[in-house]
Amino acid sequence: MKLIGEKVVVRNLTRADVPMLVKWKNDPEIADLVRGAPINTTFEIENRRFTRGMDDHDTLRLIIETLPGKPIGFISLGDIDRDNHKAEVGMLIGEKEYWDGGFGTEGLKLLLEYLFFEMDFNRIGLEVFEYNTRAKKAYQKIGFKVEGIVRQGLFRKSRYYDIFIMGILKQDFAELLK
Numbered sequence: 001m002k003l004i005g006e007k008v009v010v011r012n013l014t015r016a017d018v019p020m021l022v023k024w025k026n027d028p029e030i031a032d033l034v035r036g037a038p039i040n041t042t043f044e045i046e047n048r049r050f051t052r053g054m055d056d057h058d059t060l061r062l063i064i065e066t067l068p069g070k071p072i073g074f075i076s077l078g079d080i081d082r083d084n085h086k087a088e089v090g091m092l093i094g095e096k097e098y099w100d101g102g103f104g105t106e107g108l109k110l111l112l113e114y115l116f117f118e119m120d121f122n123r124i125g126l127e128v129f130e131y132n133t134r135a136k137k138a139y140q141k142i143g144f145k146v147e148g149i150v151r152q153g154l155f156r157k158s159r160y161y162d163i164f165i166m167g168i169l170k171q172d173f174a175e176l177l178k
């Protein structure tokens with residue numbers, strides 16, 4: 001898969017991307033903002049995950065790269081529910097100098113366009129931690145809506161935080177493209 005935008009390309013993860021993924025996931029600032037326990041991952045763990053992913057048709061693992069071909073981030077589409085035409089997305093821009101430049105939102109928009117109009121998905125959901133105001137803003141710009149709050153759903157650094165459940169429907173996205 002290769003989705004080409006004005007700033008980024010979204011393409012399948014390859015084994016050559018694994019070291020980059022390890023670097024991004026081990027960045028404490030990023031680990032604080034994404035799902036999964038904030039523990040150090042290793043090349044071996046991510047390499048095994050990559051191998052397992054090759055047989056896993058319920059998860060899509062993608063790289064966001066700049067047009068000149070520099071990998072800057074990662075998107076994973078999981079919990080793919082074909083009966084109900086929905087899935088959950090997680091993402092990170094790992095190269096932090098690209099934060100706030102519109103790269104993440106363009107990458108996710110390209111993916112949504114593909115999922116809604118070529119793959120017949122109807123709903124994409126995600127979770128955002130209450131303190132991740134940048135991500136919440138970025139997702140709202142795309143058209144995601146806050147659908148609920150998991151009160152104190154996250155325990156980090158000795159305290160509880162809420163988790164925002166956000167979602168976008170094909171009809172919301174189509175409306176925004178008009």
Ligand SMILES: CC(C)(COP(=O)(O)OP(=O)(O)OC[C@H]1O[C@@H](n2cnc3c(N)ncnc32)[C@H](O)[C@@H]1OP(=O)(O)O)[C@@H](O)C(=O)NCCC(=O)NCCS
Pocket residue numbers: 030033034035091092093094098099100101102103104105106127128129132133134135137138
């Ligand atoms: C969240 C993320 C994917 C967004 O991608 P991005 O390319 O940086 O997003 P954009 O530049 O399109 O939009 C970010 C917006 O947040 C705004 N913003 C930045 N810091 C903010 C803050 N502290 N509070 C509110 N808004 C903020 C920016 O100004 C920008 O809005 P604008 O375009 O209206 O100026 C990316 O920043 C990222 O990967 N962050 C770290 C990991 C992470 O949080 N992943 C998501 C987990 S749910």
